[in-house]
Amino acid sequence: GQTSSQETKPGNGILxxxxxxxxxxQANPGLLAAKAEWLAARKAVWxxxxxxxxxxxxxxxxxxxxTRTGPEKxxxxxxxxxxxxxxxxEKGKIAAREAEAAFLRYQALERDxxxxxxxxxxxxxxxxxxxxxxxxxxxxxxxxxxxAESRYSNLSGSQRDVAKAQSEVSMSLExxxxxxxxxxxxxxxxxxxxxxxxxxxxxxxxxPEKPEPRRSLVELVNLAxxxxxxxxxxxxxxxxxxxARRLARLAYVPDLNAGFEYTxxxxxxxxxxxxxxxxxxxxxxxxxxxxxxQNRIIPEIRRAGNxxxxxxxRVLEAKNTAFYxxxxxxxxxxxxxxxxGLYKTAVIPQAQLALAADQAGYESAKTGFLDLxxxxxxxxxxKLSEIQFFTEAVKAYADLVxxxxxxxEDFESPNKEEAHASSKD
Numbered sequence: 174g175q176t177s178s179q180e181t182k183p184g185n186g187i188l189x190x191x192x193x194x195x196x197x198x199q200a201n202p203g204l205l206a207a208k209a210e211w212l213a214a215r216k217a218v219w220x221x222x223x224x225x226x227x228x229x230x231x232x233x234x235x236x237x238x239x240t241r242t243g244p245e246k247x248x249x250x251x252x253x254x255x256x257x258x259x260x261x262x263e264k265g266k267i268a269a270r271e272a273e274a275a276f277l278r279y280q281a282l283e284r285d286x287x288x289x290x291x292x293x294x295x296x297x298x299x300x301x302x303x304x305x306x307x308x309x310x311x312x313x314x315x316x317x318x319x320x321a322e323s324r325y326s327n328l329s330g331s332q333r334d335v336a337k338a339q340s341e342v343s344m345s346l347e348x349x350x351x352x353x354x355x356x357x358x359x360x361x362x363x364x365x366x367x368x369x370x371x372x373x374x375x376x377x378x379x380x381p382e383k384p385e386p387r388r389s390l391v392e393l394v395n396l397a398x399x400x401x402x403x404x405x406x407x408x409x410x411x412x413x414x415x416x417a418r419r420l421a422r423l424a425y426v427p428d429l430n431a432g433f434e435y436t437x438x439x440x441x442x443x444x445x446x447x448x449x450x451x452x453x454x455x456x457x458x459x460x461x462x463x464x465x466x467q468n469r470i471i472p473e474i475r476r477a478g479n480x481x482x483x484x485x486x487r488v489l490e491a492k493n494t495a496f497y498x499x500x501x502x503x504x505x506x507x508x509x510x511x512x513x514g515l516y517k518t519a520v521i522p523q524a525q526l527a528l529a530a531d532q533a534g535y536e537s538a539k540t541g542f543l544d545l546x547x548x549x550x551x552x553x554x555x556k557l558s559e560i561q562f563f564t565e566a567v568k569a570y571a572d573l574v575x576x577x578x579x580x581x582e583d584f585e586s587p588n589k590e591e592a593h594a595s596s597k598d
Contacts, residue, residue, distance in 0.1 A: 188297070188377065197367055207283075211279045215272045217272065224261070225254045225256075228254075231247070231249050231250075232247055248435070253432065254430050255431060256429075257423060259423055259426070260420060266413075277402045277403075280402045281578075284402065284580075287580075288575035291381075291571035293366075295378075296564065297378035299564040301378055303560055304353070306556045306557060306560065308349075310553045311345045314342045317542075345553075393499050396578070397576055397577045397578060398495075399578075403494070404578075408488055410487070414480045417477045418477035420477075424473060427461040427464060431459055432459075434455060434458060436453065438453050498572070498575075502572040506569035506572075509565040509566035510563075513559055513565075516555055516559035517559050521556060524551045524555040527548045528551075528552045532548075
């Protein structure tokens with residue numbers, strides 16, 4: 174379904190990341206499909222552990238058929254195949270582990286979506302904040318251009334200074350166009366993830382809160398072992414393979430087929446003496462299968478064993494991938510947050526002071542215009558770099574949360590996470 178742009182806007186017209194995530198959990202088609210697949214897999218537990226349908230047979234004879242028991246008129250028979258109980262148990266366990274894996278895939282997709290939307294929201298903030306900085310600096314450049322034109326008209330400056338100022342304004346327009354194009358691409362992706370009309374307008378992004386992890390790298394790795402959905406999914410599939418191997422070994426155990434047969438016999442027969450008059454008869458036939466074809470059973474057991482070995486190897490692969498992603502996101506966040514802090518506390522204030530000094534010097538004819546432009550570029554790049562590294566820190570933090578397999582609120586509240594884990598146990 175298509176929705177209006179109002180669905181992504183909070184009351185003040187600023188887009189918060191929580192609004193994006195809440196909307197995606199309700200409307201994202203991929204997430205809804207994964208949830209439906211999980212719910213469908215849950216029903217398979219009942220299907221796989223149920224008995225097969227009974228078989229019924231009814232013979233209606235046009236003419237009486239003489240048998241040793243007398244003239245048979247019709248016959249009714251019903252039978253039920255009864256697999257060895259452990260076979261049904263193992264089939265139910267296989268389906269249960271598959272349903273568990275489907276649920277974990279649904280959870281993994283939900284957390285992937287959360288991390289992706291957090292990153293897209295940060296990208297929106299980067300575009301919006303960068304456009305604001307460029308607009309601020311463009312205002313300064315226009316002032317510089319006016320001063321340069323005034324000095325040129327008074328013969329105290331050169332036409333070159335005016336041309337340089339105009340060129341710098343044009344270059345800022347180039348950055349503006351590229352940022353607007355980038356923002357439109359991000360907005361299109363957000364609309365796709367929210368299942369909205371592609372022309373829906375996405376409002377300005379709220380500045381994300383500064384992320385602050387409260388755990389060490391070792392603690393984060395341990396969290397990934399306990400909570401990462403991909404690891405738990407592979408463990409569920411390995412358990413499924415173990416049940417499948419046990420089921421394959423049970424192929425040596427025969428199954429039972431129990432039935433009931435009733436034969437209706439007609440009145441006395443002229444073909445038999447009076448003491449051989451037929452009577453209605455019934456019986457309970459029992460059958461068992463004979464599992465003697467080793468060319469089917471042995472390969473099935475070996476195949477199940479190979480699949481179990483593959484599942485256990487995938488568990489190790491999932492753990493190694495999780496460990497790498499935790500470590501990679503942790504150090505990306507650490508570096509980006511430190512660099513962003515350096516720009517904010519040192520580089521930007523120093524660049525701002527240098528720009529103010531060069532601006533005052535140029536207006537008083539004590540500083541050249543190229544020095545002024547150089548200070549302007551340093552100030553602009555410092556402001557844009559601070560926004561960029563802050564954005565990278567937010568994205569890396571979202572990746573770090575995703576790598577542990579936790580929700581954001583559980584990740585940021587250790588006590589809540591421990592209570593959540595104990596409630597599951």
